[in-house]
Amino acid sequence: MIKDKKYLENKGSQCLDLAKKFGATDCEVLVSNSIEETVSFRNKILDESNRSDSLVASITTFIGKKKSSIASSNLLDENLKTLIERCVETTKLTPEDEYNSLPDKDLYSKSNLNLELYDEQNYENDKKIDYLKELDEKVFEEKKVINTESGFSQNKSNFILMNSDGFQGSQNASSFSASCVVVAKSQDGMERDYEYTNKCYLNDIKKPSELAKLAIDRTIKKLNPKKIGSEKINLIFDKRIAKGFLGAFTGAISSSAISRGTSFLKDKIDQEVFSNSINIIDKPDIKRGLGSQIFDREGVQSNELKLIDNGVLKNYLVDTYNGKKLNLKSNGRAGGSTNLYFEKGKKSFDELLNLTSRALYITETIGHGTNLITGDYSVGAAGYIVENGEIKEPVNEITIAGNFKEMFKNITLADDLEFDYATNSPTMMIEGMVVAGK
Incomplete structure (x- = not known):
């Protein structure tokens, strides 16, 4: 499960407080978490299954018109303290740039519009595998196909952005994508093409049969x-x-x-x-x-x-x-x-x-x-x-x-x-x- 807003907010507030304590005049903090799961097939055989979990804090500190940034995936309290102290000390040594600043305060977003970017559905690995099996089976119904590479990816993410002007905004998002690469052969040679689908909501992506047909049609037409x-x-x-x-x-x-x-x-x-x-x-x-x-x-x-x-x-x-x-x-x-x-x-x-x-x-x-x-x-x-x-x-x-x-x-x-x-x-x-x- 991705980290919730409260966890990210606590880490962001901690970073802002430390930056001020160590002497920054302004500070911006982005704390983000994303989890991606990917399954890939090659010629109807499971090729790879991966899961990555990224949790990162990116901190930018200002001292007047001086600015520097630092990032870490270690969000333990002691590491954040060391990290931000180092960032502030680096800022002191950085040359001034008259254009360095946080945005004008009147430009910050105050909107709470729901853009429907997050789908609660979670597609388990066996479902991803079933999708790709059906996809590859449909592709190989075309006799001219000699090779396929297909993949299914699911990403869930959440982030919070905070700064010393008092701005705080967060957004969670999801994406589901599937791809199909087809290689077909004729007497005169081979051709390759692809099709893919990518949506925020699982139910909006193309069905395996539709994706297969599009990939096949594109490839076969390129032959000779x-x-x-x-x-x-x-x-x-x-x-x-x-x-x-x-x-x-x-x-x-x-x-x-x-x-x-x-x-x-x-x-x-x-x-x-x-x-x-x-x-x-x-x-x-x-x-x-x-x-x-x-x-x-x-x-x-x-x-x-x-x-x-x-x-x-x-x-x-x-x-x-x-x-x-x-x-x-x-x-x-x-x-x-x-x-x-x-x-x-x-x-x-x-x-x-x-x-x-x-x-x-x-x-x-x-x-x-x-x-x-x-x-x-x-x-x-x-x-x-x-x-x-x-x-x-x-x-x-x-x-x-x-x-x-x-x-x-x-x-x-x-x-x-x-x-x-x-x-x-x-x-x-x-x-x-x-x-x-x-």
Whole structure:
């Protein structure tokens, strides 16, 4: 069982009292406990079963504008005393930084909204094993499958955040996830693909048969790929790939990147950086949302942000330290985005496929070819040829390239948005990208 709020609160209060006793002018304490249980199968045979229990106190002490941090998993009284005394002594030796401080007091969260992030259900190991057995049995009904790797993970966590300004906030959360990796073989070779499901509540995850079918379908369709030549062509990105562009976007609008000047979106507030049909929203208060939170890791209230409004950049993701550098108030995004998504477009998936006589439908990217300083983007990819609205034969061993400055302004979105992850996108088309093939 995870530690209850009272236990975490007692440890947090103890840390705050010790920090003040040893001379800190301000202090922030995070006490967290998480228990994760994981079972994995390989080819219908139990491969591994693990359980990890993490209990950690992270303490940050301030003396004026000096700051230092320390963390430990030993929460015995004598160790905490030694730990915090050492942290305060280290703070005294640390150079001053004018931007070091706790958040402005008026920004702390006072909300008691219930986001329904914790499921009391506990899936015992034999149930996890039964789930994976059923999953693998369904996968191997397809004769072309030669290998599988599957896993089931359950995580329960609780934390309390406290500081010397009097803020105190806690949150418990749960997550249940299952994954299935499939390898299939034909006369011309082997292909691999996967599917997974991840939810806060056990009853919301996909059933084994559904997960198996999705993983099989994705893998079998990739068999017998062909090579194509180099060209400039419209690319249609599967939702799993399209959401990755939001990850690059949030990296470029983080206040740390902006304050360091290492982002191609520096000084772009109130400028059009996407086409005027695009809206991007970060919504922290979705019930059972994988990225939901009432407050950020500094205790600042997290409210809904419209990051892109009809193509125009309206907000950065701002924490306290970098916000002070930029003369901006924290908007509750220490730690990054919450539930981030492109607002859905107006065209159906089929209409998107029919927008051009020939395109490539990208279902997999390989590598991390993103440069957030210049906006350059280049990755290996695989997918399918699309002709006259129909998905045809698979293709692989291609490289796709472009620059986000142009790519963002050439996006068309479908209306098939679903909230399966913390970051979500509908199917996306980007016009006129460069593809390098054989």
